[in-house]
Amino acid sequence: MSVQQDTLVRTSERPEAEQHRIDKALARKMRKRGDESKFWWLIPTVYIIFLMLPIYWLINMSFKTNQEILGTFSLWPQNPTLQNYAVIFTDPSWYKGYINSIIYVVMNTVISVLVALPAAYAFSRYRFLGDKHLFFWLLTNRMAPPAVFALPFFQLYSAFGLIDTHIAVALAHCLFNVPLAVWILEGFMSGVPKEIDETAYIDGYSFPRFFVRIFIPLIASGIGVAAFFCFMFSWVELLIARTLTTTAAKPIAAIMTRTVSASGLDWGVLAAAGVLTIIPGAIVIYFVRNYIAKGFALGRV
Amino acid sequence: MARIDLNHIRHAYGPNPKSDKDYALKEVHHSWEDGGAYALLGPSGCGKTTLLNIISGLIHPSHGQLLFDGQDVTNLSTQERNIAQVFQFPVIYDTMTVYDNLAFPLRNRGVPEPEIDRKVRETLDMIDLASWANKKARGLTADQKQKISLGRGLVRSDVNAILFDEPLTVIDPHMKWVLRSQLKQLHQRFGYTMVYVTHDQTEALTFAQKVVVMYDGEIVQIGTPEELFERPRHTFVGYFIGSPGMNVMPVTLLGGMAQIGGHQVQLPSPAMPTAAGKIELGIRPEYVRLGRQGMPVKIAKIEDIGRHKIVRTRLENQEIAVIVGEGQDIPAEPHIAFDPKGINIYADSWRVGGQ
Amino acid sequence: MEKTWNNKAWFMVLPVLLLVAFSAVIPLMTVVNYSVQDTFGNNQFFWAGAEWFDEVLHSERFHASLGRNLIFSAIILLIEIPLGIVIALNMPRKGWGVPVCLVLMALPLLIPWNVVGTIWQVFGRVDIGLLGHTLANLGINYNYVQNPMHAWFTVIIMDVWHWTSLVVLLCYAGLVSIPDAFYQAAKIDGASRWAVFRYIQLPKMNRVLLIAVLLRFMDSFMIYTEPFVVTGGGPGNSTTFLSIDLVKVAVGQFDLGPAAAMSIIYFLIILLLSWVFYTVMTNYDAER
Numbered sequence: 001m002s003v004q005q006d007t008l009v010r011t012s013e014r015p016e017a018e019q020h021r022i023d024k025a026l027a028r029k030m031r032k033r034g035d036e037s038k039f040w041w042l043i044p045t046v047y048i049i050f051l052m053l054p055i056y057w058l059i060n061m062s063f064k065t066n067q068e069i070l071g072t073f074s075l076w077p078q079n080p081t082l083q084n085y086a087v088i089f090t091d092p093s094w095y096k097g098y099i100n101s102i103i104y105v106v107m108n109t110v111i112s113v114l115v116a117l118p119a120a121y122a123f124s125r126y127r128f129l130g131d132k133h134l135f136f137w138l139l140t141n142r143m144a145p146p147a148v149f150a151l152p153f154f155q156l157y158s159a160f161g162l163i164d165t166h167i168a169v170a171l172a173h174c175l176f177n178v179p180l181a182v183w184i185l186e187g188f189m190s191g192v193p194k195e196i197d198e199t200a201y202i203d204g205y206s207f208p209r210f211f212v213r214i215f216i217p218l219i220a221s222g223i224g225v226a227a228f229f230c231f232m233f234s235w236v237e238l239l240i241a242r243t244l245t246t247t248a249a250k251p252i253a254a255i256m257t258r259t260v261s262a263s264g265l266d267w268g269v270l271a272a273a274g275v276l277t278i279i280p281g282a283i284v285i286y287f288v289r290n291y292i293a294k295g296f297a298l299g300r301v
Numbered sequence: 302m303a304r305i306d307l308n309h310i311r312h313a314y315g316p317n318p319k320s321d322k323d324y325a326l327k328e329v330h331h332s333w334e335d336g337g338a339y340a341l342l343g344p345s346g347c348g349k350t351t352l353l354n355i356i357s358g359l360i361h362p363s364h365g366q367l368l369f370d371g372q373d374v375t376n377l378s379t380q381e382r383n384i385a386q387v388f389q390f391p392v393i394y395d396t397m398t399v400y401d402n403l404a405f406p407l408r409n410r411g412v413p414e415p416e417i418d419r420k421v422r423e424t425l426d427m428i429d430l431a432s433w434a435n436k437k438a439r440g441l442t443a444d445q446k447q448k449i450s451l452g453r454g455l456v457r458s459d460v461n462a463i464l465f466d467e468p469l470t471v472i473d474p475h476m477k478w479v480l481r482s483q484l485k486q487l488h489q490r491f492g493y494t495m496v497y498v499t500h501d502q503t504e505a506l507t508f509a510q511k512v513v514v515m516y517d518g519e520i521v522q523i524g525t526p527e528e529l530f531e532r533p534r535h536t537f538v539g540y541f542i543g544s545p546g547m548n549v550m551p552v553t554l555l556g557g558m559a560q561i562g563g564h565q566v567q568l569p570s571p572a573m574p575t576a577a578g579k580i581e582l583g584i585r586p587e588y589v590r591l592g593r594q595g596m597p598v599k600i601a602k603i604e605d606i607g608r609h610k611i612v613r614t615r616l617e618n619q620e621i622a623v624i625v626g627e628g629q630d631i632p633a634e635p636h637i638a639f640d641p642k643g644i645n646i647y648a649d650s651w652r653v654g655g656q
Numbered sequence: 657m658e659k660t661w662n663n664k665a666w667f668m669v670l671p672v673l674l675l676v677a678f679s680a681v682i683p684l685m686t687v688v689n690y691s692v693q694d695t696f697g698n699n700q701f702f703w704a705g706a707e708w709f710d711e712v713l714h715s716e717r718f719h720a721s722l723g724r725n726l727i728f729s730a731i732i733l734l735i736e737i738p739l740g741i742v743i744a745l746n747m748p749r750k751g752w753g754v755p756v757c758l759v760l761m762a763l764p765l766l767i768p769w770n771v772v773g774t775i776w777q778v779f780g781r782v783d784i785g786l787l788g789h790t791l792a793n794l795g796i797n798y799n800y801v802q803n804p805m806h807a808w809f810t811v812i813i814m815d816v817w818h819w820t821s822l823v824v825l826l827c828y829a830g831l832v833s834i835p836d837a838f839y840q841a842a843k844i845d846g847a848s849r850w851a852v853f854r855y856i857q858l859p860k861m862n863r864v865l866l867i868a869v870l871l872r873f874m875d876s877f878m879i880y881t882e883p884f885v886v887t888g889g890g891p892g893n894s895t896t897f898l899s900i901d902l903v904k905v906a907v908g909q910f911d912l913g914p915a916a917a918m919s920i921i922y923f924l925i926i927l928l929l930s931w932v933f934y935t936v937m938t939n940y941d942a943e944r
């Protein structure tokens with residue numbers, strides 16, 4: 001057997017002194033093994049700074065007047081002003097956009113989770129004719145590009161006279177949120193042992209009572225996660241929401257784009273409006289922060 | 302293989318331990334022999350896993366030193382201590398074959414391939430998995446996975462000790478027995494120093510040469526299974542080992558006699574130490590005789606467990622369990638007598654006298 | 657879990673079915689309808705057969721935007737997946753750092769997409785944006801409005817900014833599910849940092865990585881709003897991805913037939929590629 005002189009191995013054929021030296025070298029090598037580097041925090045820190053810089057810049061701009069933005073380049077507002085926010089909060093065409101967005105987002109979240117609950121239960125507990133195909137077909141709707149659907153949606157909702165209503169946007173967003181909610185909830189429900197259902201039936205619970213009183217509390221975190229995702233995707237979507245609304249239900253994000261071109265680029269107001277669209281998301285994240293890690297795995301790790 | 306010296310080791314999880322209560326592990330000072338098979342036995346939260354993790358280097362003790370063969374390893378990392386460990390749930394590398402799982406620790410240490418091959422094949426034979434060598438590890442059963450975890454320790458000929466942390470928790474009952482006897486065989490053939498943590502007395506008593514009973518962060522007794530059974534040093538050992546556990550009752554000592562309520566029992570040795578504190582008499586159910594002589598008792602319950610019957614009796618207000626042979630009948634007016642061989646006397650829960 | 661066979665479960669799926677049928681099947685049928693007809697206005701339609709499909713499939717414009725979109729998705733996946741894994745591996749596992757990291761990282765995910773576009777549009781401007789200003793001061797003639805390379809750079813860095821966190825959070829969820837015993841065993845076996853990643857962490861992240869790749873692929877292939885706000889598809893057509901092109905055809909030119917045919921081809925490509933990704937990765941998983 002040919003052995004390299006410096007391989008760090010114990011073999012019986014070596015003299016004692018050399019073996020000792022090899023042991024020491026091996027121990028040194030092993031000491032460093034698997035230990036975390038001391039600078040691990042550098043990577044998430046740099047990444048978070050990268051994430052925060054553009055947002056900071058937006059906030060920074062929102063406290064400046066338009067003259068200051070265009071006139072001097074500064075890392076923080078020289079003469080902080082709330083003027084931009086005042087414009088938004090006093091002009092109904094601005095703040096109504098917020099109310100509209102929140103109304104249809106909440107409607108969509110409630111509808112999506114409510115219809116997804118029984119379906120997810122069926123997928124997680126029963127086998128039935130065509131279940132796998134149905135599940136896959138549902139997921140394909142998550143893959144549908146909104147751009148493909150924008151025009152047909154407009155025609156469909158025109159036919160029903162639903163254009164420019166909140167419910168139209170809420171229903172349209174169900175296209176991608178319902179499949180997602182079913183998928184997430186199915187993952188969480190599969191984690192609940194079936195014995196719990198059976199025990200409840202033996203104890204004399206009817207199905208609806210069991211579902212509401214026992215099962216839903218068990219998957220509360222799953223419902224929270226599903227609601228979070230529905231909120232998120234409905235809140236950030238613009239293409240469909242803008243297509244289906246003209247004035248009465250127009251989302252804030254769409255009002256922003258309009259104002260950019262119309263009012264001769266008032267950067268300060270634009271930035272303030274942008275900051276205000278970030279806030280609801282930030283609040284929602286803060287409330288679900290403890291579920292984020294599990295939620296993003298969709299209950300499936 | 303190595304001798305393990307635990308030199309005044311104490312451990313607290315909190316930063317500034319003040320009183321004894323803050324310590325998860327109170328002072329441990331013992332020496333465990335090279336090639337011994339030790340079981341750490343105790344209920345959950347007694348500190349046995351803490352002690353194991355101190356030996357493996359996953360926890361650094363707050364006080365004291367750990368020596369392997371006289372060498373201080375307290376400040377060495379897990380990797381440098383050269384130990385092997387089998388965990389409660391099988392830890393295997395899912396994506397590798399059984400063969401690669403066993404070769405993994407050797408490859409990490411830069412052992413040349415031919416030697417790896419020789420060692421791995423040897424180990425596969427030892428753990429009876431030779432025919433599975435090229436299978437993916439993920440498809441195996443729980444007991445096979447535990448054997449792989451064990452194999453990853455065995456394959457390194459130079460390990461100082463093999464540690465087991467409740468390794469049979471997830472194994473089916475009938476396989477538990479098989480694995481335990483294989484483990485014992487391996488120990489007898491190759492003489493590894495083994496430390497085995499468990500809360501199951503059967504596991505501890507069948508596996509180990511020496512059982513270390515822990516209670517509330519302390520080692521209450523180290524002894525052979527027989528010593529633990531016959532002469533429990535602490536009433537806890539009496540309760541915890543044996544099924545049912547030892548009967549312990551408060552007594553007052555009067556010369557060579559013990560007074561239990563209105564009855565007197567002859568103690569074995571004439572010169573009983575005079576001890577202060579709460580005095581108790583302990584006797585295992587195996588040493589209580591049920592018959593027509595002795596102290597009159599009432600029978601509360603009889604449990605027939607096949608090999609023998611457990612008779613729950615009451616002597617005044619004291620419950621006493623008695624083990625009665627399957628064929629033996631129970632008299633209408635039962636009396637019990639204590640076999641002097643089985644009597645132990647405890648002061649403040651620690652054994653002060655007996656045979 | 658053993659599931660029982662029960663066809664009554666259909667009733668529980670029914671609400672979802674009706675809702676999705678309303679919001680997906682009917683619009684999709686409209687699209688199919690348009691794709692095989694031609695019109696001269698006045699609501700008069702003629703059967704056009706596969707004419708539009710033929711036209712779209714042979715149009716260089718479609719090929720070009722499809723190509724751009726594929727390149728874009730490939731670059732996005734190549735940057736975001738490894739970057740997400742590296743960041744997730746270095747996230748704190750306990751203590752106050754965990755919620756701070758999670759909340760800050762998830763923030764870009766909840767910003768409306770056109771606001772993401774606006775943020776980067778502003779951020780990249782040489783006159784008022786931090787990024788543009790800094791690059792200009794470094795002597796780089798940065799102009800995403802006129803230089804296609806700069807436009808691509810901006811769109812890609814914007815997408816990395818927007819979506820890498822999704823990959824990070826998915827991977828992180830996979831990582832925290834690994835019991836400590838695995839790391840302890842790896843230490844005992846003397847595994848290197850790389851071996852720990854390769855044999856413990858990566859296998860555990862498999863499933864979530866599959867979800868991450870699928871979601872990132874689908875979403876980057878459907879991207880519309882963010883590049884539309886920043887570059888409007890320009891300069892020229894250099895950042896005109898499929899969705900932007902489709903909206904130009906359908907809304908800008910109101911060519912319903914070609915737009916519908918293009919929609920269907922587009923949708924089928926996404927379905928096909930997602931299915932290929934899915935089967936390849938699950939098969940690979942099953943083999944191992």
